[in-house]
Amino acid sequence: MSVRFVIDPLDFVRKTEVHHGRIPLAEFSRLQDFLYENHGDVVYQVSGFLDQDDKPRLRMKITGEAQLCCQRCLGGLAHSIDIDTSLLLAKTERELILADEDNSVDVILATAEINVVDLIEEEIILSLSISIRHSEGKCDVHQSKYYDPDPAEIANPKNPFAVLSALKKKSH
Numbered sequence: 483m484s485v486r487f488v489i490d491p492l493d494f495v496r497k498t499e500v501h502h503g504r505i506p507l508a509e510f511s512r513l514q515d516f517l518y519e520n521h522g523d524v525v526y527q528v529s530g531f532l533d534q535d536d537k538p539r540l541r542m543k544i545t546g547e548a549q550l551c552c553q554r555c556l557g558g559l560a561h562s563i564d565i566d567t568s569l570l571l572a573k574t575e576r577e578l579i580l581a582d583e584d585n586s587v588d589v590i591l592a593t594a595e596i597n598v599v600d601l602i603e604e605e606i607i608l609s610l611s612i613s614i615r616h617s618e619g620k621c622d623v624h625q626s627k628y629y630d631p632d633p634a635e636i637a638n639p640k641n642p643f644a645v646l647s648a649l650k651k652k653s654h
């Protein structure tokens with residue numbers, strides 16, 4: 483069973499509605515690729531308001547804990563989701579294009595029906611860093627056969643005997 487929560491965003495703003503809830507991580511289909519395991523859930527709050535320029539906006543607050551998949555060792559990597567963003571609602575395609583030129587503004591087209599769950603998933607994916615991985619030297623190398631050794635470590639082996647055995651192999 484998948485969660486669906488559809489709003490008319492402009493109507494939502496007009497009524498200055500606030501909606502909050504909890505969504506299991508397992509419900510986000512596109513997010514699964516980034517997860518090591520999908521236990522747990524996120525808490526969200528969506529509110530509609532007019533900004534100082536009288537432009538309609540949706541404020542999204544999303545928090546939770548997720549176990550991401552490290553791209554280097556494929557092990558689990560604890561990550562805190564903590565998003566607080568506000569999306570400008572463009573009423574027309576033209577408004578969307580104009581607002582989109584300003585990189586500091588997050589803008590979406592205010593279609594009559596917006597699935598807030600999709601929007602939340604989108605924001606979570608956008609918030610993840612491009613390279614999700616443990617910090618240097620923190621990967622569990624024994625956990626995965628896909629471990630990709632750091633090229634700097636091969637060039638500079640810490641173990642002098644490794645160099646020695648490499649030299650010995652060459653001489654034969």
Ligand SMILES: [Zn+2]
Binds near residue numbers: 552615
């Ligand atoms: Zn790792």
